[in-house]
Amino acid sequence: MKLVAVTACPTGIAHTYMAAEKLEKTAKRLGHTIKVETQGAMGIENELTQADVDSADAAIIATDIALENAGRFSRIRKIEVPVQDALKDAEAIFARLKT
Amino acid sequence: MPLEQQFTCPLPNGVHARPASALEEVVRGFNSDVILINQRTSRSANSKSILAIVGADIRHADPVVFKISGPDEKKAMAALTVFLHEKFPHCDQPLASEAKLNGTLHLPPSLLHAGAVVHRGTPVVPGIGHASIVHIGKNRIPATPLRNGLVDSKNEWLRLEAALEKLFENCDVRLSSELSGIERDLLKVHRSIARDVEFRRQLSTEILAHGRLAAEAIASAEKHFSEILAASGSELLCDRVLDIQDVCGQLLHEVYGDKAVKANAGLVADSIVAAESLTPGQFLALDRKFLKGLVLAHASATSHTVILARSFNIPTLAGVENLADINFDGQEAVVDADLGALVTGLTDAARRYYTLEKNRIEARRARLQTLSLHPATTRDCHRLEVAANIATASEAAAAFTAGAEGIGLFRTEMLFLDRESPPGEEEQLAAYREVLVAANGRPVVIRALDIGGDKKPDYLHLPPEENPFLGCRAVRIYPEFESLFRTQIRALVRASAFGKLRVMIPMIATMDEARWIREVITGEQKKCAAENIQFDPAMQVGAMIEVPSAAFLMDGLAGEFDFFSIGSNDLLQYFMAADRMNSRLAALYNPLQPAFLRLLKQIVDAAHARQKEVSLCGEMGGQARFMPLLAGLGVDKISASVPAIAGLKAELAGLTLAGCQELLEQVLTCMNAGEVSARLDEFASRHSPPLIEPELIIVDSDAATKEEAIKQAADQLFVLGRTENSGAVEEAVWQREAVYSTGFGHGFAIPHCKSNAVRFDSLVLLKPRTPIAWNSLDGRPVGVIIMLAIRETNAPLAHMKVFARLARRVMDASFRLQLEQETKPATLCKVLQESLNS
Numbered sequence: 001m002k003l004v005a006v007t008a009c010p011t012g013i014a015h016t017y018m019a020a021e022k023l024e025k026t027a028k029r030l031g032h033t034i035k036v037e038t039q040g041a042m043g044i045e046n047e048l049t050q051a052d053v054d055s056a057d058a059a060i061i062a063t064d065i066a067l068e069n070a071g072r073f074s075r076i077r078k079i080e081v082p083v084q085d086a087l088k089d090a091e092a093i094f095a096r097l098k099t
Numbered sequence: 100m101p102l103e104q105q106f107t108c109p110l111p112n113g114v115h116a117r118p119a120s121a122l123e124e125v126v127r128g129f130n131s132d133v134i135l136i137n138q139r140t141s142r143s144a145n146s147k148s149i150l151a152i153v154g155a156d157i158r159h160a161d162p163v164v165f166k167i168s169g170p171d172e173k174k175a176m177a178a179l180t181v182f183l184h185e186k187f188p189h190c191d192q193p194l195a196s197e198a199k200l201n202g203t204l205h206l207p208p209s210l211l212h213a214g215a216v217v218h219r220g221t222p223v224v225p226g227i228g229h230a231s232i233v234h235i236g237k238n239r240i241p242a243t244p245l246r247n248g249l250v251d252s253k254n255e256w257l258r259l260e261a262a263l264e265k266l267f268e269n270c271d272v273r274l275s276s277e278l279s280g281i282e283r284d285l286l287k288v289h290r291s292i293a294r295d296v297e298f299r300r301q302l303s304t305e306i307l308a309h310g311r312l313a314a315e316a317i318a319s320a321e322k323h324f325s326e327i328l329a330a331s332g333s334e335l336l337c338d339r340v341l342d343i344q345d346v347c348g349q350l351l352h353e354v355y356g357d358k359a360v361k362a363n364a365g366l367v368a369d370s371i372v373a374a375e376s377l378t379p380g381q382f383l384a385l386d387r388k389f390l391k392g393l394v395l396a397h398a399s400a401t402s403h404t405v406i407l408a409r410s411f412n413i414p415t416l417a418g419v420e421n422l423a424d425i426n427f428d429g430q431e432a433v434v435d436a437d438l439g440a441l442v443t444g445l446t447d448a449a450r451r452y453y454t455l456e457k458n459r460i461e462a463r464r465a466r467l468q469t470l471s472l473h474p475a476t477t478r479d480c481h482r483l484e485v486a487a488n489i490a491t492a493s494e495a496a497a498a499f500t501a502g503a504e505g506i507g508l509f510r511t512e513m514l515f516l517d518r519e520s521p522p523g524e525e526e527q528l529a530a531y532r533e534v535l536v537a538a539n540g541r542p543v544v545i546r547a548l549d550i551g552g553d554k555k556p557d558y559l560h561l562p563p564e565e566n567p568f569l570g571c572r573a574v575r576i577y578p579e580f581e582s583l584f585r586t587q588i589r590a591l592v593r594a595s596a597f598g599k600l601r602v603m604i605p606m607i608a609t610m611d612e613a614r615w616i617r618e619v620i621t622g623e624q625k626k627c628a629a630e631n632i633q634f635d636p637a638m639q640v641g642a643m644i645e646v647p648s649a650a651f652l653m654d655g656l657a658g659e660f661d662f663f664s665i666g667s668n669d670l671l672q673y674f675m676a677a678d679r680m681n682s683r684l685a686a687l688y689n690p691l692q693p694a695f696l697r698l699l700k701q702i703v704d705a706a707h708a709r710q711k712e713v714s715l716c717g718e719m720g721g722q723a724r725f726m727p728l729l730a731g732l733g734v735d736k737i738s739a740s741v742p743a744i745a746g747l748k749a750e751l752a753g754l755t756l757a758g759c760q761e762l763l764e765q766v767l768t769c770m771n772a773g774e775v776s777a778r779l780d781e782f783a784s785r786h787s788p789p790l791i792e793p794e795l796i797i798v799d800s801d802a803a804t805k806e807e808a809i810k811q812a813a814d815q816l817f818v819l820g821r822t823e824n825s826g827a828v829e830e831a832v833w834q835r836e837a838v839y840s841t842g843f844g845h846g847f848a849i850p851h852c853k854s855n856a857v858r859f860d861s862l863v864l865l866k867p868r869t870p871i872a873w874n875s876l877d878g879r880p881v882g883v884i885i886m887l888a889i890r891e892t893n894a895p896l897a898h899m900k901v902f903a904r905l906a907r908r909v910m911d912a913s914f915r916l917q918l919e920q921e922t923k924p925a926t927l928c929k930v931l932q933e934s935l936n937s
Contacts, residue, residue, distance in 0.1 A: 009833065012904055013851045013887060014841070014906040015906070017904075017906035018849075018909065025910065038903075041889075041899050042899045042900065042903065048102075056694075064838070066637075084839055087843050087876070088843065088844070
């Protein structure tokens with residue numbers, strides 16, 4: 001699958017990036033492509049364009065706080081999870097997307 | 100017909116002890132009666148009694164009339180008039196107030212979670228003490244002593260009068276010895292009470308008119324004056340009640356001997372003393388070896404008891420609620436006068452907390468101590484001598500222990516003030532010698548007496564001046580008191596035989612003054628030579644640069660003086676025409692004013708051009724923030740107060756001379772103080788320590804809980820000077836921890852915070868001996884803890900990128916394995932640095 005994702009944790013210092021790393025690695029292992037935008041203390045990095053979102057099969061929204069530019073994902077199939085879930089069991093999230 | 104003078108009280112705090120004693124001093128020497136009447140309350144008072152004046156309860160704006168009658172009434176009135184117009188409005192100086200606690204400090208989570216009972220209180224002397232509580236009651240004066248048959252009133256009064264004299268004498272004797280400022284103040288207050296006219300009158304009336312025994316008279320006087328003072332509503336006056344109690348206790352002792360006053364049982368083991376209130380006398384009677392802390396229900400920063408406690412570093416809390424109700428006697432407790440808490444019902448976790456606290460404070464102290472014992476050097480190996488400012492010879496030894504490389508300013512005024520006659524040559528020689536011996540070869544700069552201005556010894560009878568700071572001071576009045584000055588110079592010349600003595604002359608403004616000084620010194624040296632008295636012919640003589648004119652005479656002055664010392668306080672005042680005591684002029688009395696910095700540069704350059712050393716001994720030198728500027732200016736030596744020395748050396752060690760010089764060049768182009776300040780802040784942020792260093796890596800930690808681990812990590816930041824408030828960092832980390840656990844699995848945790856308590860972005864790695872329960876995502880206990888602490892700031896930070904990179908790296912099993920397996924801090928540091936910089 002071609003996937004997009006956004007991570008955003010409370011302080012934006014650590015978990016945002018840890019979750020991004022986890023999602024990227026897990027996706028690679030499972031044979032998916034994924035582009036992960038991080039919303040952290042440094043602001044938005046690896047920003048997803050509307051084109052990125054529109055051309056993807058699904059989105060993983062792993063956030064504990066309100067998302068910036070949430071409107072981008074209004075029409076795409078998505079899973080919304082707390083950041084912890086992405087860290088705890090990323091594979092399960094990918095599994096849910098398959099169905 | 101008595102002479103009258105109308106007056107309105109200008110003092111915002113009314114007439115309390117200090118202004119009352121100033122007034123009494125003025126009228127004391129006249130034979131006439133000087134009565135004042137507070138027209139608001141209709142109370143009258145004998146102006147020769149401090150207690151009576153204070154008792155008149157004169158408040159701000161009260162109308163007062165003075166009535167003087169007697170043989171010298173005209174003179175008395177003249178003196179009083181001058182005093183009321185010139186000195187009185189200024190004699191209520193702001194007291195050196197300790198920082199008042201604004202709201203209570205938050206308790207760190209590790210203490211909050213410890214399960215002990217915490218009673219909040221106001222810290223008045225910082226520190227932590229751990230011992231058992233001992234309650235001390237009031238010093239009770241026996242209410243009804245033995246009375247057998249008729250009382251011989253005359254005899255009774257003679258006994259009491261003799262006791263008063265003895266008390267007065269005792270105070271005088273002790274005052275003439277070397278004492279700390281606090282003890283001097285205390286003795287002076289006791290002395291003034293002992294000879295107070297009103298106090299005596301009260302006592303004599305009780306005995307002669309009412310036939311009472313001495314003990315009854317003393318008890319009644321204590322009650323009478325305590326009530327007046329306590330009813331005044333002024334904190335200052337309430338403090339004086341303790342002093343009255345002390346004097347009355349001493350008087351009783353003097354009259355009746357040891358039997359009279361029930362002495363409190365001495366301390367026999369480490370104790371925390373708890374009391375409603377404590378007189379200074381009671382405090383001094385406690386064996387300080389066992390006194391670990393003090394808890395008072397009532398005390399203020401200005402009470403003599405607190406001042407004494409501070410001088411002996413006894414952690415003290417005041418205003419602890421329920422102290423009277425709950426019986427703490429015998430209980431184990433901790434006085435935490437850093438946080439403002441009395442901790443009882445100690446649990447293991449609480450004891451453990453205070454063990455960690457002890458480690459934290461001790462580690463920081465040891466670290467500063469190590470730094471402080473080395474000569475102050477920049478990172479690029481340039482030396483800048485850091486010396487100490489002292490006011491009495493007894494401070495010298497402590498100065499050297501604190502790391503002073505010499506004495507940069509020994510203010511000799513203290514030897515000359517607050518006494519009936521000037522110190523003789525031998526007394527001065529002894530004091531100067533004491534400092535030289537303590538210095539053990541290090542240089543000692545002694546400043547000739549800087550009197551006049553606001554420091555006027557009575558015995559010189561200096562006339563009042565319109566404008567004392569622009570008046571006859573120091574070198575300006577030496578010719579008028581030539582023999583006094585020569586005595587000091589002779590004592591200094593003789594002292595030069597015992598060490599590296601340098602003499603410094605204050606307030607030099609002209610070449611004529613410089614030449615006169617040289618003549619006097621050379622003259623005294625010649626006399627000593629003729630008398631075969633040892634002295635150092637190479638003794639250096641320097642000048643304080645504080646009058647701006649001297650800055651423009653450096654070429655000439657360099658011919659007469661061997662060194663220069665910038666007195667930045669006065670120089671700044673005179674140069675910017677701003678009174679440092681006037682808070683409305685704070686913007687002008689600011690060493691960051693560009694014109695002032697240019698002046699300093701001019702002075703330093705001119706001195707160096709003629710191979711003369713320049714030091715700086717004002718307040719500016721004691722503030723680490725200004726160190727980069729002073730180093731950049733090329734100042735050779737800084738002389739500061741003893742507590743500042745370790746911090747200054749630490750600050751210098753983090754700087755390079757090249758960097759400071761570059762900063763100075765930039766700053767000299769600035770056109771206002773705001774710009775200079777911004778440049779200084781920018782410089783400070785660029786010269787922060789690295790994110791990670793071996794000392795931030797704690798292997799083999801004994802932390803057993805999450806609380807302990809987070810506290811240890813935060814404490815390490817404090818030890819290394821990366822935060823001044825480890826409790827606040829701890830709290831911020833827990834705030835994040837409360838959202839959800841930072842134990843993300845695999846035996847790792849990554850607690851973090853963003854806080855304005857953090858001075859420099861830091862990364863702490865902590866490996867506990869035994870894995871700690873962390874409520875992790877996968878339920879596993881944690882064996883590797885990486886704490887990230889970031890400064891609160893809106894600007895994007897380079898370090899954020901590093902943290903983000905670290906966060907990603909810990910998701911890599913092989914990286915985690917490395918961190919788990921490595922045991923040496925240096926290696927772990929390298930592993931972290933390499934992975935973060937790639």
